[in-house]
Amino acid sequence: MSKSLLFYEKEDYYDYKLSKNLDGFSIISISKLINNIDSININDYENEIIDISVITEYKNIQSITEQLLDQIPDTQLFICDVSKKETVEYELRFIFETFENIDKTSYEKLNSSKNKDPNNNTPLKLHKKVTDLHDDQLTQFFIDFNKNLYGHSKFKDDFEEQVRIFQVFNKLGENKILSLFLMGESGVGKTEVARTIFNCLKGEKKFAKINFGNYSSEFSLSSLIGASRGYRDSEDGEIFMKVRDSDVGVLLIDEFEKSNATLFNYFLNVLETGILESSLGEQIDLNGFIIIFTSNITKEDFKKRISPELRSRFDYKCIFTLLSDEEKRKYIEFRANSIGKKVLSEYEVDLTDQIKKHLVNEIKVSNFKNMRDINKKIKKEFIRYLGNNISIRKNTNIGEKAPLGFPDKILNFFKS
Template sequence: MKLSNYKHLQRIYVYDSIQLIKSYSEKRIVSIGELLNDYNGLTIFYSLEKIKEKVKKENIDFIDISSLVEIVNFRSDMILQVEILFFKLAKFYDGNYCLRSDCAFILDEKVPFIFKKTIPLEEQKERLEAEMDEIDVKSISEIVDNINSELIGHDIFKNDFKKNLLKYSFLNNIGNRKILSILICGESGIGKTEFAKIVSKKMYPNEDLIKINFGNYSTEGVLNSLIGAPLGYKGCEEGGELINKIKKSKSKVILIDEFEKATPSIYNFFYELLEDGVFTDRHGNRHDLNGYIIIFTSNMTQEIYQEHIPNSLRSRFDMVYYFENLQYDEKNYYIQKNAKKLINELEQNYGKKVNYKNIESELARLVVYENLRDIKRKIEDIVFDEFFSKYF
């Protein structure tokens, strides 16, 4: 297969001014030299696995190949090596390539069959902005509406969430905001954790939600549990829970549950992460979480929040909300929706139909409860009591 048959090798973007490059987020454009291990004058050394890991972690949009093209200008015997390198990159990297305009004629002369078309980078910038207007506003609005339709109640929060996610999309696209952080407080069982599950399911439907529960950690060594122990310590080779789960799931939604049990070392950790979108583990490895949504949940009251969470961390949350207990009509809707859903699933899987009318009045009495988890279990009990009557 010819290299030019790869869609993302059809074109390369050419720039005149370094200022144009700097106008993009620092992590979106890297030099090809950052991806290579070494060059000894005869051979280019590189590890495809390391390159693959780097472009994935850092969300790279452009690879600048100017330095490599300059080498080829003086070393024509290296053309084959360069062509092979691009052939291998094309197997896993589907981002863009860019080049200084003064190197464009060298590319056309020395390796004319890799890229079929050169485009000024300014045109790429305009295309990205046009896509942002279409995708971020239309598609993201639709996703948020689907998320909000799943979450029962909390209407003020849902309206604010839509505005903040849209704003974040624009700011993230121009490199001004790396992470969207949301802290939701309130009593247990009123939708805090459920919201995070809905967001992950709607945005990344085939991926597991990345969930960290600080209630499972002891106060001693909590940071080690999160991002791994330092070299030389017991368990240092295992990594931390956050790192391991990020590697396993492509979801970019992280749930931090029971945040009230965090320690000062955890606060310090999130200072860097929420501000810069990156964190460094105990082995010195840098992890880029640009584009992630982190949802913190806690049972803290407003008074405890003010006393317990440092000002420097409070200022880094994009949204802070307190979920109140659902209203009567909201709980009634929740009960009806979940009961009918369970009835339908039982019929589809076991072929036995539960008559909703037979249990409607009993279900209606569940509105006196506040905890949605308790309500959901009681819905199951009522539905199954009627379901089991089909067998006896």
């Protein structure tokens, strides 16, 4: 065996990658091979350089690497992040014969910098953040936020206070990220908080949301922060893709308690430094971001499941309680207005008041805890209302202006 492993320094990674790309090579993560361990075709990797940095995330480093590399010719190029040197040199001492640093003079240095997005070389200033809002914009932001999120008045007051403190201390360089931990029953608006912030900051792309329920296995860190585990065939982890695909400085981590200690520790570091770092050494600066963690756990479980270090790292923790009946009614009115508006613009018929009256009368709000269930009921009742009032179109003015096919067309519109 005469395989050799070359170490790169993180800051040189993108220069190295680019120069190799120009030579016709691409770099892939070893996790891609691990995922296909039973169907490796060595010819597929002729023009690939295999980055093994992520191997340290796996439990059986030796056996997994051995099993893999046995199938691959010695001429294959292998590289690794130098920060993993100690572990890798020890664990893989029988697999690689030589360990060396990449010769920096062998490739051209470009002016990549860690504040740039390595994929398109534009500075990552693309996210709209609360820290960038002027006073009057911030005031408007809270007016919109408070209007669109129903109930939770204590949270709203606290949130405003937290954001205002965050703005000041972020400017002073003390607070990189505002982290909120929201607990409470299903369907009371925890995720809605992040969505509302996104909308109020006028997000046009997607809002960045990760569900930690999908990240409970031992390989979860590599899925999240690097190496290809099927997320759009990319070597990047899901979290990088999601943050890059968004235009607002908000990141939602759902079902936080479902993941494991490795991920908790990773996030401990993110909250501390404000930097997301991939296993390939890419960094995204989250300075000014709001990160919202949500969970269905109870207050007691929160203490059991989340370590004290992490607990103390959240800037704000809150338990969302059920909405009051009055708040639920207001929500129904709001939904009736928005349905009414859609119908008006699509069919030039104004049904808003009738729909509102019907929904408020027919939906007994005290029977519902979860707002998702209220939403379903609203749709059902709306369809029922239209069904029962088909005759109206003949003898009242509701249907007169309606185009042919109303209300069947509307029925279909809302069934979709």
